[in-house]
Amino acid sequence: MIGDTLLLQVAAVTDIAPGLRHLRLVAADGGKLPPAAAGAHVQFVLEGAARTWRNAYSLVSRPGARDAWEIIVRRVPASRGGSAFIHEQLEVGDRLLAGWPGNLFAPVRIARHHLMIAGGIGITPFLSYLAEFGFTGAGHALHVCCRESEKDVFAPWLGSSPAVAFHWDADGHRLDIPALLASQPAGTHLYVCGPAAMNDEVMAAAAVAGWPASHVHCEHFGSALFGGEAFRAFLVRSGIELEVAEDESLLDAIERAGVAAPCLCRGGACGVCVTPLLEGEAEHRDHFLSADERAAGRLIMPCVSRARAGRLVLDL
């Protein structure tokens, strides 16, 4: 984690829909929190009985708010367990550690128009975007692809804005991504946050429609990144042999062993945790290393990537 940690206290817990929990968190000492800009996320330390999770969630509170941070967490059945902990264990008054806000998905200030596409719970970073655009007056449109039953869940954040459209999987309601991307004016920036398959589809459609890469922004999320076969790793500088379980990341195992590894997003995006790989073959699951770097096989991002086979030896 970068910087000091903050001690937070759960001020309110609200189930806004089945499987969707809204948390309001304040500084445990009653003071002010660091401000965060639109698109920011915070990494939370979730202390379960048997294990500790470190999960990053987008802030949905108003950008710049210092009295409280708000997050919305979807319970993911087949996940590492952090979201289940939030849904089942966390109560009002509980205290938890958090990092300072990070932001890998800030809106581009010079954009002439902001086009946002959200898939499911990927709407969360855009809730803070909307608060900012409402303040600055920047032109924008948000397209949300979700279950029909969940289209009203976010109404408290969206109001009745004509700039927000909902799409779901039924005839006449699906989002025509190629048509949407083909009709955008020069100076538009595109942001997409959703499941990996949707992100990939939008990014590919943008390339086909001639969008310059500089104007396309993607934030990945999702439990699909985590877990896999158990494997062993050896940390050369620390002299520690690790057993990485099926349901934890290499970074989780490193932290469990008491080794402080730098990290920020825990989702394979920021590159802060990149570590020299001395032996072994990695299964790269990040969005940071270039194709050449992957092929060279000398670097790994332990927050998401795992061993393809055998044991990994890290310079850590």
Next chain:
Amino acid sequence: MLHSDIKSRPTYRALEPDLAAAGHLLVIEAATLQPGGLAGLADAFAPVVANLHTWLVGEALAAPGLGKPWHLPAVADVVDALACATRGYGIGDRLYVQGTEPFLWSVATAAAIVGFGPGQLQLCHAGSLQRRVWCTHCHGVTEQVTTNVVPCAGCGRHLLVRDHFSRRLGAFMGVMVDAEAPGEIPAIEEVFA
């Protein structure tokens, strides 16, 4: 003089259509064309000719193979045409510009105002090395500068023409050459012909 140790000095390359783009606008300063230059551009842009618009600025040359060219008298008309375009430009469009540096950057800054990002823009230098110079003292602009030292059109100071370049102004910086020793003007040479 197209290369410098000064990092802000822009570099240029030959125009090459971006095959992924939706529409292509090619703006050429006609006076800078070499013999066969238009034919070379027609070859390069042949794969995208169906979605190509060409604006020829200055002389009304025939431009076979470059779509139906539109002739504009001067770069000021290009700036007006971009600013007043009834058809908005799309994020999938690309703009290609060829000419002298003052021409390139006049078009580039006008395009940026209507939303073209750096990734949608290609600039190719052709013709004279003449520079637009911005006086760091009076903020006046001196056009068509071909010498290392030039009297400022705004304040009359003798300006040393530097390689420092402002993309916002589309101009090179000019600083008073005899500020330390008034009246000591170095030999004036034509270096940007």
